[in-house]
Amino acid sequence: MLISPCSVSRFVAALHRLVALDLDQSWAKAKKNQQATGVRHTQKVQSESAGLVSERLSHQTTDIRGTSMIGQNRMGIVAGIILSVFSCVAPAAEKITLLTEQYPPYNMSMTVQGYAHKSEDIGGLCTDIIRATFAKAGIEYRMKLRNWSYGMDRVQRRVNHGLFCTVRTEERESVFKWVGPITTMKVALMAKGDSGIKLNRLSDARRYTIGGYKGDAFTGQMVSEGMNVSIASDDMANPLRLQNGSIDLWVTDVLAGPYKASEAGDLDELKIALELKSSPVYLAFNTETDDEILQSLQNALGSLKEDGTITALEHQYGL
Missing domain, CATH: 3.40.190.170 (Bacterial extracellular solute-binding protein, family 7)
Incomplete structure (x- = not known):
């Protein structure tokens, strides 16, 4: 099977996007952990107000949705890599x-x-x-x-x-x-x-x-x-x-x-x-x-x- 140069260039470009996405996720996770640690050390109040509880629940829901969207985005990029390669190979294989x-x-x-x-x-x-x-x-x-x-x-x-x-x-x-x-x-x-x-x-x-x-x-x-x-x-x-x-x-x-x-x-x-x-x-x-x-x-x-x-x-x- 012959693979044309466009398949290589598309694969590399898609791979770069996938690596960049992983780095962004890691940076966001580290920043979130650092903020959570600071809250635990400085917070002296034994009970939280209903408004704060509601706010945290809202943030958790947002984090779960964001993680789901990231997973879908990641799967889309992987699928794009496969399609990019085989869209270039098909004419050569005819x-x-x-x-x-x-x-x-x-x-x-x-x-x-x-x-x-x-x-x-x-x-x-x-x-x-x-x-x-x-x-x-x-x-x-x-x-x-x-x-x-x-x-x-x-x-x-x-x-x-x-x-x-x-x-x-x-x-x-x-x-x-x-x-x-x-x-x-x-x-x-x-x-x-x-x-x-x-x-x-x-x-x-x-x-x-x-x-x-x-x-x-x-x-x-x-x-x-x-x-x-x-x-x-x-x-x-x-x-x-x-x-x-x-x-x-x-x-x-x-x-x-x-x-x-x-x-x-x-x-x-x-x-x-x-x-x-x-x-x-x-x-x-x-x-x-x-x-x-x-x-x-x-x-x-x-x-x-x-x-x-x-x-x-x-x-x-x-x-």
């Missing part, structure tokens, strides 16, 4: 929800559907690294595979939600908190295997229609470069669009492209028309997520890199 998309071999459904509700139904390189990282950090999570644009929107609105594998761009920098990099993707413009398209530089692609999809960082980069981009709602549509001639090129990862093309079924062969660059990918969190959780995950990921676990997983997937 299970993390992770979202990803169908983007093999990095993240992929292990069932026939293009989505998944359970962690055990999701596989891939990024998924394996994320699982190892959370296990190392000792943090509980749930994982779901959804449409990418849905995941982007969901994580921005929900605390303790994360999205992987996410390219870290200037536009996204302040929108999320980041853990990583997890691994690296190699971006390329892909064409059909029998295509006659030849590119020497990115500017050569301006005459062609490039397929991308909503919410994708690589697609956004093509748009910012002034390319003619046709944006689909889901990347799984692009292999089919490439096959039927709706687009000439497809911006994708060099590993993910062939995987998706094979899933589409009708596209027999792809070729790299132009390899662009390598992009590190991250686990992106909602900005209200506890920094202690993020630091624990970052430390765990660093340990997995140092002991060779990450490299071994990357080699299994062809990187």
